[in-house]
Amino acid sequence: MTDHVQEFHRRTSYERGKIAGPPLDWANEPDAFKIYPGLETISLIHPANGPEDYVSDLLGENLQFDHHFEMDFTKLSTILNNTHAMTAKARYKDKDFFYRSIASAGALYPFELYVGATNIAGLDDGIYHHAIGLQSLAVLGKGSILPELARGVQLSEATRPTAVFFITAIFFRSAWKYRTRAYRYHLLDSGHMLENLTLALKAMRAPYTLYYDFDDTVINQLLGLNPKREVCLAIACTLGKEYESETQEEPARIPHEAMRASQVAHVETDYPAIRKLHRLSTPILDTMEQPEMIDHLGLKPLQQTKIMLPEKWPELVTYPEAVFRRRSLRNFVQGEFKAEIFTGFLKILCSEDSSREDAPSGLSRSIAVGFLANESTGLEPGFYLLDRKAAAVSLVAPGLFMERMAHVCVDQEWLANCSIHVLFMANLQVLNATRGPRGYRHAFLASGRLGQRLYVGAASMRIGCCGIGAFYDYEASELLGLNSVSKLLYLVGIGPVKKYASI
Template sequence: MPEPTASIAQHYHERTKYDPRTINTKSKPLDWEQQPIPFKEYKIGTAFDLKAYLPETPDSLPNNATEAWWQRLSRLLFCSYGLTGLIPMLGEPHYLRAAPSAGGLYPAELYLVSRGTPMLPAGLYNYQARSHSLVHFWESDIWTKLQVACFWQPVLENTQLALVVTGVFQRSAWRYQDRAYRRIFLDSGHLLGNIELASAINDYRPHLIGSFMDDAINQLLYLDTEQEGAIAVIPLADLLEVKQNLPLTKTIFPAPTQTTYPHIPDGQLLNYLHEATKLAIEPSAKVNWKLGASDGQRTDKYNFPFCLKVSTEMSPIDWGDRLEGLENTVLKRRSTRAYSGTALTLEELKALLDFTYQPSHYSDQGLDGSPDYFDLSLVETFIAASSVTGLEEGCYYYAPKAQELRQIRFKSFRKELHFLCLGQELGRDAAAVLFHTADLKAAIDQYGDRVYRYLHLDAGHLGQRLNLAAIRLGLGVSGIGGFFDDQVNEVLGIPVDEAVLYITTLGRPQSQ
């Protein structure tokens, strides 16, 4: 059980760990008739159809400036969260989206706030993925309210559009109960990864804001806060406008830590943690958003003496002319359902790590060389290599600054990985399994309990880059949010103070 002095985020993390001794007693049968619909509908509002602005081919040229503007926005939204496939089912088909989601539940919603442009009147819009349209559900100049709610973040002074990502809690909690909070933020991190890359394709630069007055944003969007809450605000700088090529700023600042709280029954942990990690409405609060020289800077850890070290430096993945290969990869991405068990090559693993962790290597191709995260210095990466040609079996720490793998345990982990991933064959048959972790106590000491959101968002963001790199190379990839938390550390030799955030399995897909 959690320590009595643990903060609410630590308490939540301990309470929602899967344990092999209790997992079967805590699981509840699913009521399929109560499964939430993963789409939000508005009975009033003006619809802006975006389908006409999806080019037949990525190199299709618009006819005029107006069409070019709409084409860029349409492609950005479609590549971020659009419907890219469906699975026929009795009744309503199951739709697949550009961003992966645990259980296909898609808990995130995507809103657009317009300051007022010649193309898009001021007000609030919801992205309707099912029809690929924007519904203008509130017509008003609310940009100043957005600025206040974001503590006057300076990027908002010079931009005209902003995305807001929210989470609809019950969509995921219906299946995963209290632990769903982790998955909601991982899924939203996948979406942030897509927004980053889709923005680069379409000449936008997204600037992340994680510190905002939650209820001010919720009120701005007219959300039912018992059902839905804001997760991230993302001003979109238009890189075709000189004045919007803006300097980088901080994405977050320290928040309170709560160590006194009542007994929280099962089923109420998710909502309690979300409420506890909100930032209060303080219109007069002053925040220094200027980026410091050391903000978010990574430092490599776990440099054990005499351990095997393997360089991961290599040539970047080629994403094609005008990033055509990236757009195609986003739209055809699917989570792998089964692996063949055959090996990856070390060069393939290096390529996956290079795209995920070394974005500066891709600036020559038109990608952002320094994309926004909340604080990547808090997230660590470990890799269990089961079958990688040219790499000894074992568990490795990945040092992104040094660009090398450092072996911390040597043995075959296939059997243990099958167990750690709740008996999923993906863990057993993958060639390599990547673990994102964080020292949760240290992170909370730095940023307060709200950091629990940021850790999972950043892990999901990294996971999406892994997804896309793997698909580009013709490999299989699938994220896993359900695992035996403590046993991962014990089996792989990962330090006990590293909380496991996310698992990504990598391998060769089983032929159908």
């Protein structure tokens, strides 16, 4: 049987000297904002007082959720603002360009966010699109979404959501530049958005359930998407007050012409391999429990060291400010990387979702996490694996890896000055055997979530952070000593940067 995941990954792997392609088609540059012409919009509220937590508060074991949480329009506005915001404006090719609070490969922002309202005070039940360019909600259709939601998602009897958040990706936004490899970035970037969303929900103490597995067809139809151009990749349901309705609502209906909004350029090049793998990853397998990925990379650690993880780390700004300040900073400088900062990042990586209502999402076992460290960390320089459950690190290979990995990462020399390179890896054969092709989604979404968490944590400490999805895949596997079916999925460089060197 063909392993479609491994075949797709092989076909989209970069090889030195073989990644040059045609020049970018600037005449068909994708629109950064999805627009629904003629639809009613509702302006979001910008409350004067938002969350005052630090990132460490939201990732701590003692975070308490409000299981009587009641969603209203002001709280929803705060959640949306803290999930996805425009943070800076630049002028590029005679146009205004807006940077955002969510990391994205090439700043192409393929993701979109939709809200299903089921019991939100001050907002009619229905389906809404978060129009970030307008700081508003576009009204796609009013009415009940619960019957279709129940068909598309395996909701437990106790799950009565107050609001449902749908994260989608528009294929052409990233494929315009990265072609077929863009599917990796659709997943990573959607994971980035999902992590920002979970942090925003935690800041409101709103219990939530995450879903990576759902009926693609039902959910895409519910949102009015053109599935050849845009698809749903993740869902979050907020829980709280039990849903009550005195009358039977009509189901929400989205106009058929809304599907046209999934097209973001006049002429869009189609990449059938993206659609094919996404279609093949539609089935949800009820299979064996997934083994610990860290044990299936073909690596033989030399020794293990328990790490004392801190409850707090040296944060200089609060969580909302850290989200707003998030940037991909690349001007790394070699310098001191204090022990409390290093262990703070390990704590960020080891923190699990703390909503007791969470549905299993494969976050813990769909990927393995490791890192390359230089001497500034206080550890022996080398390649380490991180056991997130045991909070322990294992030395795989001693040595100085930074310059070699920078060479592997398409010769981005500035990466050599990082203090650590965080590595997200997976055995593709294990993923396929336990979850089918859908496991590929799980692994990249999980990697994106942790990558965004590192970004926000770094911003809170004024430390540089930059995610890297472009590297020579075979060279990366060879450098790390991975077996033939295990791959590096994502790398995040972290360390002091020139901008904050004097702080």
